[in-house]
Amino acid sequence: MKDYVATIIKNEQIAENVYAVTFDLGEEAKVRCGQFGNISVGETHLLRRPIAICKAEGNEVTFCYQIKGEGTQKLKTMGAGTKLNVLMPLGNGFYVEEEEKKVALVGGGVGVFPLISVLRAYASTKEISAYIGYRNKAAVCGVEEFAKAQKFLLVTDDGSYGSQMNAVQAFEADLAKGNRPDVVLACGPTPMLRALKTLVERENLNCYVSLEERMGCGIGACLVCVCNMTDGKRARVCKDGPVFNSRDVSL
Numbered sequence: 001m002k003d004y005v006a007t008i009i010k011n012e013q014i015a016e017n018v019y020a021v022t023f024d025l026g027e028e029a030k031v032r033c034g035q036f037g038n039i040s041v042g043e044t045h046l047l048r049r050p051i052a053i054c055k056a057e058g059n060e061v062t063f064c065y066q067i068k069g070e071g072t073q074k075l076k077t078m079g080a081g082t083k084l085n086v087l088m089p090l091g092n093g094f095y096v097e098e099e100e101k102k103v104a105l106v107g108g109g110v111g112v113f114p115l116i117s118v119l120r121a122y123a124s125t126k127e128i129s130a131y132i133g134y135r136n137k138a139a140v141c142g143v144e145e146f147a148k149a150q151k152f153l154l155v156t157d158d159g160s161y162g163s164q165m166n167a168v169q170a171f172e173a174d175l176a177k178g179n180r181p182d183v184v185l186a187c188g189p190t191p192m193l194r195a196l197k198t199l200v201e202r203e204n205l206n207c208y209v210s211l212e213e214r215m216g217c218g219i220g221a222c223l224v225c226v227c228n229m230t231d232g233k234r235a236r237v238c239k240d241g242p243v244f245n246s247r248d249v250s251l
């Protein structure tokens with residue numbers, strides 16, 4: 001992990017309210033899929049913004065972000081040449097075991113972005129099925145990446161692109177046809193992950209979920225990001241996660 005002084009190479013809109021920013025870190029960073037960066041948006045905002053690493057190639061790293069509040073509004077105005085502090089890579093990330101050959105990716109909303117990094121890491125060695133949900137057609141992005149999966153089911157909440165259902169329903173429908181993965185990797189809004197946890201527990205599937213919590217330091221020191229575990233203990237999403245076995249976390 002390092003606090004890079006990173007230079008924006010490009011920062012452009014990729015869907016309604018969604019931007020992709022690519023930085024030059026000045027050196028290559030060793031990144032595991034599912035890890036994230038804590039991006040400073042300038043001195044006016046003390047807290048950094050945690051964003052999943054979507055793509056890391058050579059000295060370049062790309063983050064995709066949805067405009068939410070002040071920080072992301074500010075980030076979207078920054079052009080090529082702007083220098084920002086980016087602390088990365090943070091968190092544990094996703095890991096697929098050697099014997100797990102069939103991988104299901106289940107993603108919704110901004111949760112689709114870390115799954116792009118998983119696809120890039122494992123596309124050549126695993127059989128990947130991607131069940132990806134967006135709010136509507138205008139929110140759709142990353143299609144060219146997910147199209148590299150052996151199977152890609154794109155769905156929307158309102159049916160304006162693909163079938164009208166959410167990513168968990170798309171996964172459940174495929175499971176019912178006998179398409180059973182060795183492991184499920186997921187990221188998305190908490191209600192989506194809660195529905196997935198119920199499904200995988202019923203189906204006795206191994207599943208890892210990447211959680212989103214408000215963060216301060218991003219490195220395990222401030223305890224802003226703690227979540228509840230099923231054994232009654234608490235864990236730091238930034239340092240112990242953001243990826244947890246779905247059995248271990250209370251959602």
Ligand SMILES: Cc1cc2nc3c(=O)[nH]c(=O)nc-3n(C[C@H](O)[C@H](O)[C@H](O)COP(=O)(O)OP(=O)(O)OC[C@H]3O[C@@H](n4cnc5c(N)ncnc54)[C@H](O)[C@@H]3O)c2cc1C
Pocket residue numbers: 036047048049050051052053064065066067068069070071072073110113114211212213214215242
């Ligand atoms: C591990 C991780 C990975 C993430 N990956 C992505 C991603 O790839 N793309 C993406 O669009 N978003 C992602 N998010 C959510 C993103 O961090 C928030 O949308 C963003 O911080 C909002 O900042 P803001 O200043 O625009 O909003 P504001 O609401 O003005 O933010 C105020 C404060 O709350 C924090 N905050 C607000 N919403 C969230 C949230 N959902 N999660 C964590 N902190 C929040 C901000 O960091 C800031 O400190 C991720 C969050 C986490 C924890």
Ligand code: FES
Pocket residue numbers: 214215216217218219220221222223224225226236237238239
């Ligand atoms: S954000 Fe500080 S401990 Fe997780």
